[in-house]
Amino acid sequence: MRAEIIAVGTELLLGQTVNTNATYISTGLAELGIDVYFQTVVGDNAVRIVQAVEIARTRADLIVFTGGLGPTQDDLTKDALAGYLNRGISIHQPSMVKIENLFTSRGMHMVESNRRQANQIEGSDPLVNDAGLAVGNALIVEGTHYVLLPGPPREMKPMFDGPAKAWLRSVMGEERRLFSRLLKFAGIGESSLEQAIIDLIEVQSDPTIAPYAKEGEVAIRLSTKALSLHEADSRLDQAELQIKERVGQYLFANEDIPLEEAVIRLLRVTGRKFASAESLTGGLLAELVTTLPGSSGEFVGGVVTYTNEMKQQLLGIPLSQLEGAGAPGAISESTAALMAERVRDLTDCDFGLSLTGVAGPSEAEGKPVGLVYFGIAERGKPTIVHKAQLSGTRDIIRVRSVKSLLYRFWQLLSAEQPGR
Amino acid sequence: MRAEIIAVGTELLLGQTVNTNATYISTGLAELGIDVYFQTVVGDNAVRIVQAVEIARTRADLIVFTGGLGPTQDDLTKDALAGYLNRGISIHQPSMVKIENLFTSRGMHMVESNRRQANQIEGSDPLVNDAGLAVGNALIVEGTHYVLLPGPPREMKPMFDGPAKAWLRSVMGEERRLFSRLLKFAGIGESSLEQAIIDLIEVQSDPTIAPYAKEGEVAIRLSTKALSLHEADSRLDQAELQIKERVGQYLFANEDIPLEEAVIRLLRVTGRKFASAESLTGGLLAELVTTLPGSSGEFVGGVVTYTNEMKQQLLGIPLSQLEGAGAPGAISESTAALMAERVRDLTDCDFGLSLTGVAGPSEAEGKPVGLVYFGIAERGKPTIVHKAQLSGTRDIIRVRSVKSLLYRFWQLLSAEQPGR
Numbered sequence: 026m027r028a029e030i031i032a033v034g035t036e037l038l039l040g041q042t043v044n045t046n047a048t049y050i051s052t053g054l055a056e057l058g059i060d061v062y063f064q065t066v067v068g069d070n071a072v073r074i075v076q077a078v079e080i081a082r083t084r085a086d087l088i089v090f091t092g093g094l095g096p097t098q099d100d101l102t103k104d105a106l107a108g109y110l111n112r113g114i115s116i117h118q119p120s121m122v123k124i125e126n127l128f129t130s131r132g133m134h135m136v137e138s139n140r141r142q143a144n145q146i147e148g149s150d151p152l153v154n155d156a157g158l159a160v161g162n163a164l165i166v167e168g169t170h171y172v173l174l175p176g177p178p179r180e181m182k183p184m185f186d187g188p189a190k191a192w193l194r195s196v197m198g199e200e201r202r203l204f205s206r207l208l209k210f211a212g213i214g215e216s217s218l219e220q221a222i223i224d225l226i227e228v229q230s231d232p233t234i235a236p237y238a239k240e241g242e243v244a245i246r247l248s249t250k251a252l253s254l255h256e257a258d259s260r261l262d263q264a265e266l267q268i269k270e271r272v273g274q275y276l277f278a279n280e281d282i283p284l285e286e287a288v289i290r291l292l293r294v295t296g297r298k299f300a301s302a303e304s305l306t307g308g309l310l311a312e313l314v315t316t317l318p319g320s321s322g323e324f325v326g327g328v329v330t331y332t333n334e335m336k337q338q339l340l341g342i343p344l345s346q347l348e349g350a351g352a353p354g355a356i357s358e359s360t361a362a363l364m365a366e367r368v369r370d371l372t373d374c375d376f377g378l379s380l381t382g383v384a385g386p387s388e389a390e391g392k393p394v395g396l397v398y399f400g401i402a403e404r405g406k407p408t409i410v411h412k413a414q415l416s417g418t419r420d421i422i423r424v425r426s427v428k429s430l431l432y433r434f435w436q437l438l439s440a441e442q443p444g445r
Numbered sequence: 446m447r448a449e450i451i452a453v454g455t456e457l458l459l460g461q462t463v464n465t466n467a468t469y470i471s472t473g474l475a476e477l478g479i480d481v482y483f484q485t486v487v488g489d490n491a492v493r494i495v496q497a498v499e500i501a502r503t504r505a506d507l508i509v510f511t512g513g514l515g516p517t518q519d520d521l522t523k524d525a526l527a528g529y530l531n532r533g534i535s536i537h538q539p540s541m542v543k544i545e546n547l548f549t550s551r552g553m554h555m556v557e558s559n560r561r562q563a564n565q566i567e568g569s570d571p572l573v574n575d576a577g578l579a580v581g582n583a584l585i586v587e588g589t590h591y592v593l594l595p596g597p598p599r600e601m602k603p604m605f606d607g608p609a610k611a612w613l614r615s616v617m618g619e620e621r622r623l624f625s626r627l628l629k630f631a632g633i634g635e636s637s638l639e640q641a642i643i644d645l646i647e648v649q650s651d652p653t654i655a656p657y658a659k660e661g662e663v664a665i666r667l668s669t670k671a672l673s674l675h676e677a678d679s680r681l682d683q684a685e686l687q688i689k690e691r692v693g694q695y696l697f698a699n700e701d702i703p704l705e706e707a708v709i710r711l712l713r714v715t716g717r718k719f720a721s722a723e724s725l726t727g728g729l730l731a732e733l734v735t736t737l738p739g740s741s742g743e744f745v746g747g748v749v750t751y752t753n754e755m756k757q758q759l760l761g762i763p764l765s766q767l768e769g770a771g772a773p774g775a776i777s778e779s780t781a782a783l784m785a786e787r788v789r790d791l792t793d794c795d796f797g798l799s800l801t802g803v804a805g806p807s808e809a810e811g812k813p814v815g816l817v818y819f820g821i822a823e824r825g826k827p828t829i830v831h832k833a834q835l836s837g838t839r840d841i842i843r844v845r846s847v848k849s850l851l852y853r854f855w856q857l858l859s860a861e862q863p864g865r
Contacts, residue, residue, distance in 0.1 A: 038481040040472030041657055041666070044464050047486070052460030061458040062493065064486035066467070073482065080500055237461055246461070301749070307735025308728030311749040315727025318806050318839060326751035328759065329721070329731040335746040338792055339759075372758055386738050419738060 026059045026170075026197065029085035031077050033092035033102050034176055035068040046091045046181055050174075053185055057193060058202045058250055059087060069093060074105040082169050087193075092176030094159035096138045102173055103144050103162065110166050113147040116140075120151070120160040127158070146173075152188040156180045163192045170196065201250040204257035208245040208268060211284050211432040213275040215243045221271045225264075232264045242284060242428060277435055284431045285313050291438040292323040299376035299434075301327035302340060302368035304355065305384040305397065310427045327368050327378075336360070340367040354390045356381055358398055362408045365400030377402040378434060380426055385419045395422050399430040401437060409437070446479045446590075446617065449505035451497050453512035453522050454596055455488040466511045466601055470594075473605055477613060478622045478670055479507060489513060494525040502589055507613075512596030514579035516558045522593055523564050523582065530586050533567040536560075540571070540580040547578070566593075572608040576600045583612045590616060621670040624677035626652075628665040628685060631704050631852040633695040635663045641691045645684075652684045662704060662848060697855055704851045705733050711858040712743040719796035719854075721747035722760060722788035724775065725804040725817065730847045747788050747798075756780070760787040774810045776801055778818055782828045785820030797822040798854060800846055805839045815842050819850040821857060829857075 030050050036042040047064045054061055062084060067077045074093070081088045093102030107114050120143035128135035142159040145151055152161030152172070157180035162173040172189050174181045210218055219226070219236050222245075226234045232249035247264050251257035269276060277287045292299065301310045307329055314324045330336040333347045333355055342363050346352060353359045361379050369377025382397030383389045395415040402408040411433050415425045450470050456462045467484045474481055482504060487497045494513070501508045513522030527534050540563035548555035562579040565571055572581030572592070577600035582593040592609050594601045630638060639646070639656050642665075646654045652669035667684050671677035685699060697707040712719065721730045727749055734744045750756040753767045753775055762783050766772060773779045781799050789797025802817030803809045815835040822828040831853050835845045 036657070037468075038471055038484065039475055040468045040470070040481075041655075043468045044484070048457075048460045048463045050460070051458055055459055061460075062488065063497070064458065064464070064484075066484035068482065076504070077483070084496070235461070237456070300755075303728075303731075306732075307746075308723075308731030308749065311723075311728030311751075312726075312732045315749075315751055316840065316843075321751050324751060326727075326749040326755040326759070328748050329728065329735075329746040331731075331735055331741050331744060331746035335720075335792060339746070339748070372755060384738075420736065423736075 026087050027085045028054050028059050028061045028087040028089060029063045029065065029081040030054075030061060030089050030091070031074075031081060032064070032066045032176075033069065033074060033090060034066070035070075035099070037066045037092075038068050046174075046176065046178060049178070049182060050089055050091065050185060053190065054087075054089070055248075056203050056205070057190065057197070059193070059197075069099040069101055071101045071105040071108070074101060075109045078106060078109055086168065087170040087172070089172045089174065089189075091174045091181055094142065094161070094173060094175045096136070096141050096158075098138070100141070100159075103146055106171065106173070107146045110146070114144050115147050117143050117145045117151045117160045120154070120158070124158050149173075150192060152184050152192065154180055154184055155187070156183050161189065163189065165196065201252055203248055203250050204254060204261065205246055205248045206261045206265065206279060207281045208247065208265060208276055209278040209280075209282065209284070209287075210243045210245070210272065210275040211277055211428060211435065213243060213272065218243050218245070218272060218275070222268055225267060225271075229264065232260050234264060234268070244281075277432075277439075283313070284428060284435060286317055288431055288435050288438065289314065289317060289320055289323045291435065291442065294442075297375040298323055298325055299378055300325050300368045300372035300374045302364040302377065302379040303327065303329050304331060304336070304364070304379075304381040306380045306423050306426050307331055309423055310378065310380060310430065313427060325372050325374060327372065330364070336364065340364060340371070342367065354392070356383060356390050356392050356396060356398065358410045358412065361398035361400035361410045362402065365402035365410075366408055369402045369404065375404050376434075378430060380430055382415075382422075382426060384422050384426075397422070397426045397429070399426065399433070401430075401434055403437075409433075446507050447505050448474050448479050448481045448507040448509060449483045449485065449501040450474075450481060450509045450511070451494075451501060452484070452486045452596075453489065453494060453510060454486070455490075455519070457486045457512075458488050466594075466596065466598060469598070469602060470509055470511065470605060473610065474507075474509070475623055475668075476625070477610065477617070479613070479617075489519040489521055491521045491525040491528070494521060495529045498526060498529055506588065507590040507592070509592045509594065509609075511594045511601055514562065514581070514593060514595045516556070516561050516578075518558070520561070520579075523566055526591065526593070527566045530566070532586075534564050535567050537563050537565045537571045537580045540574070540578070544578050569593075570612060572604050572612065574600055574604055575607070576603050581609065583609065585616065621672055623668055623670050624674060624681065625666055625668045626681045626685065626699060627701045628667065628688060628696055629698040629700075629702065629704070629707075630663045630665070630692065630695040631697055631848060631855065633663060633692065638663050638665070638692060638695070642688055645687060645691075649684065652680050654684060654688070664701075697852075697859075703733070704848060704855060706737055708851055708855050708858065709734065709737060709740055709743045711855065711862065714862070717795040718743055718745050719798055720745050720788045720792035720794045722784040722797065722799045723747065723749050724751060724756070724784070724799075724801040726800045726843050726846050727751055729843055730798065730800060730850065733847060745792050745794055747792065750784070756784065760784060760791070762787065774812070776803060776810050776812050776816060776818065778830045778832065781818035781820035781830045782822065785822035785830075786828055789822045789824065795824050796854070798850060800850055802835075802842075802846060804842050804846075817842070817846045817849070819846065819853070821850075821854055823857075829853075 051061045093100045149162040149164035159175045232247040235246045328339045336342045364379035365377040379400040385394035400410045471481045513520045569582040569584035579595045652667040655666045748759045756762045784799035785797040799820040805814035820830045
């Protein structure tokens, strides 16, 4: 099946909103084994919506709309498509009841236009909206499949993942679906990783091997079409093994988890905890880790010592270490070690992690932008400090600093694990 | 002038990459007064690229391509368009020299395909690429304007903002351009803001008034087309004044800066500093503030006391305050006050800010997800604690907590300012 996604909304054409819906729907369709050939964005204009549908019909069997199902006069998708297909509009009663109840229960006066959200194109299947009021639609006319989803991602995602995918599966019947596995790497750049397996990427057609990069982490997606997970897994396992033989030391997960989660999981096995002392990253390490629910078992907190005074006041590092002629300075191996050790002892943790360096935009202590020291102080062991010269903007240097430290920490923890 | 953006790249259709380029280019074209009517995404396939161009020509005077200018066999934009326009390919010599020099200087063997990046469609104007190797192209054929930009945002953005916009201005001549002003609000929801000025939005056509929301902040964009900034400003000033009369107390900036920057600017005026003690937000406040270069003059750092032990060990809050029968608990007004006061005194700052609450996904201390206390402890003044019941996912609650605190802090600081 060939698909086209039509996102409806003038805010997209003005650049006020990023079209993340098209990305989300594309990913989901690929998982169903449906190829997306085109994505189109059109404004809130009935004539141009119809124009886009006319074109899409000539090049797709499935057209997925997102946006334009709301209550306002700008929400035109159902009306425009119904007009184009020469169909009427009917009312989806359960949605109408839901809309009326909502306003009644809140004691609010309902504006008449809210009823529009219960509209459906005559003869279509309703797609329930658990996160909002506008009902979705799905229908087949002259061999073309139409699926209408709302625009707000909060409403679109559950409707697409639930009723829309179920509808698509039912009309597609048994078909080979796409199964993917994500291999996640750290400590290696995208180009080095690609270089190491370039022959596999080029030769291998099933599963396909596609590298791609997010900031500070690199991933390889293995994809294969199969009738069952079992059938897919045997092929994916084999490809994973081939890649592991080349670059296994950088592989931290074979599923879509961030590096910080891989670290937390390793700590959990042995019941250990860590704390952080951050300078240039200003709390980013702590923030990333605490984004994970339940991380308080492994991460207790720490300090953000953004200024030298704070390194002295919160961590007790002597000012003579940080400033003045002949002092190592705040951006130094020995300060990184002290920060890691002090925060470990202060918090009575198994590990103290530290980050100090120059995020930019200008140099500091006569040291260049991107120079970063990060320390790992384990109780009862010598403290380790790594030095890196990173490149990029201020934000990128901060993210890369944290990911570099997490990678070294993950390496240390995974080396202890039996069977690796 | 009517424009269409064609983003070329199979990774977009697979959902591996979000089409942020279309957003960026749309925004930039709007600023030039050029209306974007359609955005299209097409894969790395010459036939389908040509198909997309054929359609775009019928509905746009300007077609902006992004992607497909690189060295690989998948990079087809120039070849496909040249073929469609029945033009040859020539070499842009300066780009060729640059490519050859780069490989020579690195002592690397140049793969032949790299030369492709110096290709240009015969008769086109080159658009220099300061951030990469692939030269851009711009040309006019039979009244249609074509602009070809690379795909990587790091290369696309400077080429678009620099040589591409200059080329567009030169071919457009003197025209009324779009001028925008962003009014940024905090402490008020999008719907309440919209409600307060709904009559203005509906009546006002020049400048147009468009509200939109980012997480935790709301903004209104005023836009007008004018020949000069001066002409635009007088109209924008008047609209701003009308809006200020209604909701001025929530307006923290009339330019695109985040709330944390507005806070930092107010502190800078009086040379004061603050520190943070974060629990549920795990360093997010510190991280947001230190994202701003030069914030170390106003923000010194702080502590992330994610567990009760840390609230005790790093801030000296007695465990009897935090745990046990009859204790207020970590999530309480008095703990928020203590956290703010202790971190202020520990760091010897003018202000201590604190955040404690339940980010979720499950309740804590028998208190509901989304309950948040945030404290502002100013030296020599009574400590203020605000309580909020926020909704959303874990991530959203964390962001909203920080923004709510920053709003209260901004309010306090701006109330001191003369002339407000």
